[in-house]
Amino acid sequence: MDCIGIVGFGRMGSAAAESYINAGYKVYGWNRSLEKVDKVYGVEKITRLKDLPSKCSLIMVFVSDDDASAQVLYGKDGLFSGSSSDTVILNASTISPIHSKLAYDISHELNINYLHTPIMGGPKTLVEMRSLILVDGDKNLFKLVEGDLKIISRERLYLGPPPTASVVKLILNSIAFTNAEILSEVISLAEAWDVNLDKLYEAASKTWLKCIFDKYMRRILSEDYPSSFRMRLAAKDLFYTTASGYYKDIHMPIISMVSQLYLHASSLGYSEDDYSRIFKIFKRK
Numbered sequence: 659m660d661c662i663g664i665v666g667f668g669r670m671g672s673a674a675a676e677s678y679i680n681a682g683y684k685v686y687g688w689n690r691s692l693e694k695v696d697k698v699y700g701v702e703k704i705t706r707l708k709d710l711p712s713k714c715s716l717i718m719v720f721v722s723d724d725d726a727s728a729q730v731l732y733g734k735d736g737l738f739s740g741s742s743s744d745t746v747i748l749n750a751s752t753i754s755p756i757h758s759k760l761a762y763d764i765s766h767e768l769n770i771n772y773l774h775t776p777i778m779g780g781p782k783t784l785v786e787m788r789s790l791i792l793v794d795g796d797k798n799l800f801k802l803v804e805g806d807l808k809i810i811s812r813e814r815l816y817l818g819p820p821p822t823a824s825v826v827k828l829i830l831n832s833i834a835f836t837n838a839e840i841l842s843e844v845i846s847l848a849e850a851w852d853v854n855l856d857k858l859y860e861a862a863s864k865t866w867l868k869c870i871f872d873k874y875m876r877r878i879l880s881e882d883y884p885s886s887f888r889m890r891l892a893a894k895d896l897f898y899t900t901a902s903g904y905y906k907d908i909h910m911p912i913i914s915m916v917s918q919l920y921l922h923a924s925s926l927g928y929s930e931d932d933y934s935r936i937f938k939i940f941k942r943k
């Protein structure tokens with residue numbers, strides 16, 4: 659396709675819009691706070707969400723959570739209300755399995771082509787075509803749009819029926835956020851015992867734990883790490899993981915505690931900061 663509609667101009671949606679503009683697509687955009695659309699040069703702003711499907715048949719959604727996703731998909735004057743049988747909606751938001759299934763059910767009832775396509779990787783990886791896109795739902799529909807997804811990814815992985823992509827995405831994110839939290843605890847401990855952090859890294863790097871230190875140590879210790887993934891969204895993903903456990907009678911004591919720690923950090927004023935600021939709640943004054 660040569661055009662795309664982007665819904666949600668936060669960090670991810672703005673980066674995706676920029677990538678599609680750079681790839682020569684005509685990009686139409688809508689955001690709840692409309693002025694954010696103007697920040698990405700070249701995007702044509704659409705003021706009413708339900709008009710977007712008439713501008714371009716391919717639409718990608720990048721919003722915060724289940725509530726935001728429900729509102730933009732099947733809320734009043736949402737995307738579904740303006741869609742036709744030509745429309746293809748790809749939801750790249752990280753959402754819960756319950757909402758994922760509901761969105762699929764409603765789209766089927768309305769005969770709307772819809773896929774959940776959550777993304778592993780942040781805004782920078784979209785622009786650099788390095789993200790991994792997880793996909794579930796109709797495999798033929800996926801094959802139809804895979805070429806368009808290549809603009810923002812290095813790999814696309816089809817996982818099966820819904821809500822597999824949601825479950826896999828939440829599992830992987832929960833492991834990542836829990837590692838960032840554990841590393842924050844132990845770096846604080848090391849500092850309290852006057853351990854040279856270079857030596858700590860050197861020791862870790864001689865073991866399989868190297869990848870965790872490589873991923874998070876500098877990010878945690880950097881005082882001015884730019885906010886790439888908001889603390890509050892990390893708390894949301896962990897919360898959705900534990901909520902998913904509830905529906906299947908799986909208890910997740912560690913993940914639910916880590917979820918509370920991210921929520922605690924959000925309530926302390928780090929809500930908009932990068933999730934690696936979780937370190938701040940352990941750092942000794």
Ligand SMILES: NC(=O)c1ccc[n+]([C@@H]2O[C@H](COP(=O)([O-])OP(=O)(O)OC[C@H]3O[C@@H](n4cnc5c(N)ncnc54)[C@H](OP(=O)(O)O)[C@@H]3O)[C@@H](O)[C@H]2O)c1
Nearest residue numbers: 666667668669670690691721722726751752779780886887
């Ligand atoms: N950032 C990352 O590294 C990353 C990586 C992978 C996946 N994700 C996932 O991708 C999604 C977007 O993340 P992001 O980092 O771009 O988030 P973000 O910067 O916080 O942007 C959130 C977007 O959601 C919109 N939104 C929130 N509530 C809404 C509502 N009720 N109705 C309509 N729009 C609403 C916001 O609109 P306003 O501007 O009007 O508030 C904004 O456009 C999330 O599900 C996140 O978990 C993020």
